């Protein structure tokens with residue numbers, strides 16, 4: 001009689017990326033939700049019977065971690081942001097989000113950090129729970145909930161002042177930030193997301209929204225509950241204040257310069273440049289990539305990305321998915337290569353670097369004994385061609401196979 005341990009798999013392919021390095025001819029052995037061995041195939045000696053998974057011409061990798069998604073949003077060229085926020089019910093948006101979650105997982109992203117429900121309340125908290133309860137399929141999630149904005153600094157904007165318009169995030173100012181942060185924590189936020197600036201300058205330019213003091217309070221209250229705070233920031237001053245206040249990650253950073261890059265490095269901030277969002281929004285406005293000249297906003301992005309790279313800033317992978325379709329998460333990794341990052345660094349960004357940025361480096365982001373069995377198989381070699389990550393053949397999350 002053969003005895004099979006509960007869901008033991010020996011996963012083999014041509015090569016294995018362990019979260020830091022690529023190894024030829026390595027395999028990984030998993031038992032249930034844990035990895036038990038990783039190394040050269042002939043050196044792995046299973047202690048029980050197991051099922052062999054083998055894909056030729058392929059690469060095994062830790063499940064990718066999407067660092068910046070909005071499961072409650074979908075592409076603005078289908079329905080613009082204002083309409084999604086103002087006209088669609090939270091229920092409708094949540095039903096749609098269940099499809100987004102499924103598409104994200106099947107694209108090889110076994111974990112996702114959601115940066116705000118954009119007007120859908122705490123639907124992200126419910127989505128995360130439904131996934132954890134095995135009601136629907138999707139990645140493991142870290143969620144922000146409503147996110148926080150300074151009064152007057154967020155959209156939808158441009159409506160008659162006599163109307164009360166609901167916002168895409170929760171306003172808070174001054175002493176009220178204590179209560180707002182605590183309330184968001186109480187309702188299920190895994191971290192506090194703040195918009196440190198907004199395009200409310202006199203010329204529609206990005207200018208800081210919160211004062212440094214307000215951001216410090218947000219940080220203090222979040223930290224005392226064991227959570228971090230992260231900041232949307234494009235302007236230099238917005239980034240500077242957020243970093244000095246203790247932000248763990250900076251999102252977007254369009255106007256990052258050498259001084260800000262140095263400050264990020266000094267404060268061990270992880271930078272999420274969200275290259276895809278800028279390219280997609282510019283495309284929605286009519287830009288044809290490869291045909292028309294590159295507009296200044298994209299040149300800016302390329303410049304800030306290069307500056308951060310040269311300064312040795314920790315760069316995470318997160319594309320601001322939702323602006324474009326969930327399941328197309330690979331786009332950000334392709335653009336990171338296109339903008340000058342080496343393929344091995346891009347793979348690290350999507351696995352071990354993101355895991356560290358989210359304090360999960362002892363659970364995910366690596367293929368190591370004891371780590372969670374979140375594993376994917378890519379058809380091809382992403383070090384030779386990053387587009388191969390669009391060909392995900394096999395997905396395992398917590399020891400369960402979701403794509404075969």
Ligand SMILES: [Zn+2]
Nearest residue numbers: 068070115320
């Ligand atoms: Zn975002």
